[in-house]
Amino acid sequence: MTADAGLSGSQEEGPAAIRAVRAKWRKRQIVAAASELIEQHGFHETSVNDVAAKAGVSVGTIYQYLPSKEDILLLVIIDILDQYRERVPEAMVGIEDPVERLLAGFDAYCRIINERHSSALVAYRESKSLAKDALGKVMELEIETTDLLASCVRAAADAGALVADIQPSLIASDFVMLAHMWALKHWHLAETLSIDEYVESQARLMPRGIVRGDSLERYERLLDGPQHEAQAK
Amino acid sequence: MTADAGLSGSQEEGPAAIRAVRAKWRKRQIVAAASELIEQHGFHETSVNDVAAKAGVSVGTIYQYLPSKEDILLLVIIDILDQYRERVPEAMVGIEDPVERLLAGFDAYCRIINERHSSALVAYRESKSLAKDALGKVMELEIETTDLLASCVRAAADAGALVADIQPSLIASDFVMLAHMWALKHWHLAETLSIDEYVESQARLMPRGIVRGDSLERYERLLDGPQHEAQAK
Amino acid sequence: MTADAGLSGSQEEGPAAIRAVRAKWRKRQIVAAASELIEQHGFHETSVNDVAAKAGVSVGTIYQYLPSKEDILLLVIIDILDQYRERVPEAMVGIEDPVERLLAGFDAYCRIINERHSSALVAYRESKSLAKDALGKVMELEIETTDLLASCVRAAADAGALVADIQPSLIASDFVMLAHMWALKHWHLAETLSIDEYVESQARLMPRGIVRGDSLERYERLLDGPQHEAQAK
Amino acid sequence: MTADAGLSGSQEEGPAAIRAVRAKWRKRQIVAAASELIEQHGFHETSVNDVAAKAGVSVGTIYQYLPSKEDILLLVIIDILDQYRERVPEAMVGIEDPVERLLAGFDAYCRIINERHSSALVAYRESKSLAKDALGKVMELEIETTDLLASCVRAAADAGALVADIQPSLIASDFVMLAHMWALKHWHLAETLSIDEYVESQARLMPRGIVRGDSLERYERLLDGPQHEAQAK
DNA sequence: GATGAATGAGTTTTCATTCAT
């Protein structure tokens, strides 16, 4: 508690606070520019000068806020992973049935990726360029994201709603993979499918694959949802 | 980027034939060295000199047979894609039932990826570094591989064995994605699953998701195969 | 490069006087911080930001009082040269005999260097980084310092106490050089000699080398002073 | 012994030998250019591109033979130290009397420095820019050179020719320092002295300071050599 | 007067590519 605690708002104050806010703003500026460029051309093909130009700042400014080019990449990757961590749980909140919750989470996951599919790609493609410990952090966050869905799977399994012969953690990974797939194979899938169709299709396939026959009818509504014509491509 | 960038030669005679054979041999030498290095360190972290040293030739020799560094990458990527094109059909040959054929293809796909999961990763990670037309060629080959499985799905659908609302090409892509997943998430999956367990699990999940209830019993043998305990991780 | 780059001010009054005193204080602050850093890491390895941080001021403040980084260096160098100019004459005052006066000056010279041997080194090492005219000023001050001793030598020569075949100015330079040597070769000499032993040894050697045989006995007391064992290293 | 030992000259042969010779030649080229530039402008003011331009090669070539800019400096410094190690002993060979030998060594030392006084300066000024172990190597070489003279002093002392209270290693250091002085104070000394006069003066001063009175006459020839007028500057 | 964020020229270093041998 500082002497002028009575004057302070909810957070801190003074130069340190100003600096913190500015740093946040600058980093956002830099990450936004970097995201776009890296998504488009790849990490190695994007120079720090390019990022600076795109962000409308000087190289010097970038290095004032981020110690190395690698840290730019790390921020870009963490940025999208943070989206998952924020918005996926948000979409699942208040849904009782674990399978429905799982599908709601999957839906949210896919939507985020649809909005920022090139960012999602960056996370896949360029993680290799990170140093050991940064890579470790990214992996941790990825596992954390998978666990958002894994907990639903486990809840459903505990409720006896799932087939017994597939690991819950693998099922969760499958869902995550299929969400990422929208980014990874976007160039191919988007030719014939909208994101809505994609999510629906996967959201019909997966429950059939994992829910026990005797529980399936409970989800019939989901599985027969607003059917699109299955175009035989 | 040459049109015939592959490792395959034709069977003429005379000096031209000699040249062709030599070229094939050299390219193999170079690709073998490059694969290993790129898988381990990434494309941009691997220099042409490194490749030359590893291959036991001079840089000059590399440039005699490949016009640019990018072409080395293209060859490495095509190398693994060729594996798919060769060995997946091989595994499916002679199997009548389309679903069984599909699963045999999936199994083969996963085995190849298990053997060379870092090569498979390279195809994902580094494709971005290819020029437009080379990338196009890679995509073509990828589609070709997917189509190997898609034809089975279509056959099964035509035979009325599948649920009505699926899109065969998407299902094929799902299978391909789940095969690739063994490479992409190997760092995580391999902690709790062997390749056998992985393939079996996915080969149980997917048919349940797509085969019509009344046809399912036909595949019971497959679906209940040598069951591993589903460890709740 | 200002003409009056030194730390000394004049004694006016009013706002100008205030400014002058402040300038003096600020410069002292800056030079103190810079000295320490430059001595330790060298001029080029020391950034203006480092100096600012060490001095507890902002870079802006430094540039308010000194027009360039080079001027910081100039001040640091002048600082030690000013020490010589102040304290060497102080040590010689009141000593009649020119040879004794010379040795007293040499002794003082060595003591200053012993106290601040890294500053003394800076003057040697980093002078090159000064612009022409600043370098000129430093050389001037160095000559001035040498002249402090040269006048004694000349007095002794005029009194006929010295051998005739060596230039007095060279003798003075030799003394200065041997004083500086304690800084330049400190890493080596300090292993086997204390500053006291060093000064005594040189103060025995030099007179024997320059005083005429028939005058030598006058200085026997000096030459046989509190002898330390001559360790054959 | 290789199979073709009969064909080989005195050294090795083949590509390795060619490379070795080329490397030596290139390094000489680079060091020559770097010496000149560093002597003139200082190490930090000299860019690798400057060196390349001066040497008439590309930057790439420099880095093919030297792993970093620092190594260029190290080579420049070692180059002059090697001169001392070669030519000083050469000058002393065959001289019986230890004092005469010492003076011959000192003379050679001074001549080398006179020829390359700016190189000698570089060794002083820029050593600080070397990394720990490189600096260690330089110090070692410096000590080695000093020891060349120290052994003469010790021989003279053992023969009873010197005053009792001297430390041979310090005397040797004094000689070395006075040789270096010709480089360090060249800007000042060269105004009034030629190198010949300088060496003679010091070679008169020092023996008087260390040789016992009863042995001095033996060196009268040296001490009264081709006397120059001692100009009172 | 004091601050320190912003600037961008300049530095070291790498590496794909060429070409004389």
Place this chain on the structure above:
DNA sequence: GATGAATGAAAACTCATTCAT
């Protein structure tokens, strides 16, 4: 055909200096 020394454009990063607050 094979070699590998030479090239130089381009990249990441630093830091003296400025100027709006």
